Amino acid sequence: MVLDFLRGLFGRKHRLPIDRVTRAPRAAKKEAQAHIDGMQAALDQLGALDGIADIGTAKRLPKGTEGLWREFLGHYDEYLKIASTHLKLDEAVRPGTPEGRRSCYVAPFGVTGLESLVIFRTVRLWRDFPDIAQRLAKAGEQLFKDIQGHHAGADPEKIRMTGPAVMQGRLQNARRLVPCPLLDEERGRCRVWEIRPLVCRGHFVTGDPERSDPTREDYVDLPAKNLRLPIHQQVAHVQLEKRLGLELTPFLYANILVLLQLVEGQMLPEIGEPPTRIGPDGIAVRKANRNKGSAKKHKGKGRRR
Numbered sequence: 001m002v003l004d005f006l007r008g009l010f011g012r013k014h015r016l017p018i019d020r021v022t023r024a025p026r027a028a029k030k031e032a033q034a035h036i037d038g039m040q041a042a043l044d045q046l047g048a049l050d051g052i053a054d055i056g057t058a059k060r061l062p063k064g065t066e067g068l069w070r071e072f073l074g075h076y077d078e079y080l081k082i083a084s085t086h087l088k089l090d091e092a093v094r095p096g097t098p099e100g101r102r103s104c105y106v107a108p109f110g111v112t113g114l115e116s117l118v119i120f121r122t123v124r125l126w127r128d129f130p131d132i133a134q135r136l137a138k139a140g141e142q143l144f145k146d147i148q149g150h151h152a153g154a155d156p157e158k159i160r161m162t163g164p165a166v167m168q169g170r171l172q173n174a175r176r177l178v179p180c181p182l183l184d185e186e187r188g189r190c191r192v193w194e195i196r197p198l199v200c201r202g203h204f205v206t207g208d209p210e211r212s213d214p215t216r217e218d219y220v221d222l223p224a225k226n227l228r229l230p231i232h233q234q235v236a237h238v239q240l241e242k243r244l245g246l247e248l249t250p251f252l253y254a255n256i257l258v259l260l261q262l263v264e265g266q267m268l269p270e271i272g273e274p275p276t277r278i279g280p281d282g283i284a285v286r287k288a289n290r291n292k293g294s295a296k297k298h299k300g301k302g303r304r305r
C-alpha cells in the first residue's frame with residue numbers, strides 16, 4: 001500500500017506527460033488577478049444557484065448553469081494566455097489542434113461533473129451523437145479493461161485513481177492510438193473546443209510534437225507543461241463538485257454515458273428551456289427556422305412540386 005503510494009508519487013514511468021503539473025509564476029498570477037477573480041465569481045455564482053445540488057434527482061440544470069461555466073472558461077483561457085506568455089509557451093502545441101492531435105490519444109482524465117454536464121449538453125445535440133455514444137462506450141470499456149489489467153487486487157472498486165494501475169492503464173490505452181471520440185479526425189480539431197476539459201486546455205507540448213505519439217519509447221519524457229487552476233479556485237471547484245453530488249468518475253467518456261443514462265437518452269435541459277425532441281433514431285430533432293431566407297425559399301418550391 002505504502003509502496004503503491006510512493007510509486008504513484010515519484011514513479012516517472014507511471015506519469016503521463018499530461019499529468020506533470022507546472023506552477024504558474026507569481027508575476028503571471030498577479031497580472032491575471034482580474035481573471036482569477038472572475039473565475040472565483042463564476043464558481044461562487046454556480047454554487048449559489050438554486051437547485052445546483054439537485055441535478056441528479058431533478059434531471060435539470062438550474063437556469064444559467066451553462067452560461068456561468070462558459071464565463072468561467074473564458075476567464076480561465078485569459079489566465080492561461082497570461083501564464084503561458086510568462087512561461088514562453090507561445091509556440092507550444094495544444095491538444096485538439098492539427099499539430100497537437102496526437103495528445104488526443106490520451107483519454108481526458110480528471111474531468112469534473114460540471115465540465116461533463118456542459119459537454120454532454122453540446123454533444124447530445126449532434127446529428128452523429130448515436131455513433132459518438134457508441135465510440136465513447138467502446139473506448140471507455142477498453143480504458144477500464146486496460147486499467148483493470150494493471151490492478152493487482154480482485155476488487156475493481158478498490159482501484160485508486162492516483163495509483164499506478166490507473167496511470168499504467170491510461171498509458172497502455174493511449175498506445176492503442178484510438179483518438180478521443182470528440183476529435184474531428186479529418187480536420188484534427190476538437191469538436192468541443194470552446195468547452196473542452198480543463199486538462200486539455202492546460203496542456204502545452206513544448207517538445208517536438210512528433211514525440212506526442214504514445215507508442216514512442218521517449219513519449220513519457222515528452223517535454224510539456226501543464227497549467228492548472230490557481231489553488232483557491234481548484235479548491236472551490238472541488239467543493240462545487242461535491243455539492244453537485246452526481247458521483248461521476250474522473251473519466252470524460254464514462255461521464256457522458258452516465259449522464260445519458262441519467263436522462264434516459266434524452267437531453268439534459270436547463271430550467272426554463274423548451275424540451276428537445278429526440279427522434280426514434282436517437283437524434284435530436286432540430287426545429288426548422290422559419291425566419292431563415294433559405295427556409296422560405298425552399299418552402300415555396302416544395303409546394304409546387
Ligand code: SF4
Nearest residue numbers: 096104180183190200
Ligand atoms: S476533448 Fe478535445 S482536446 Fe480533449 S482529448 Fe478530446 S478531442 Fe482532444
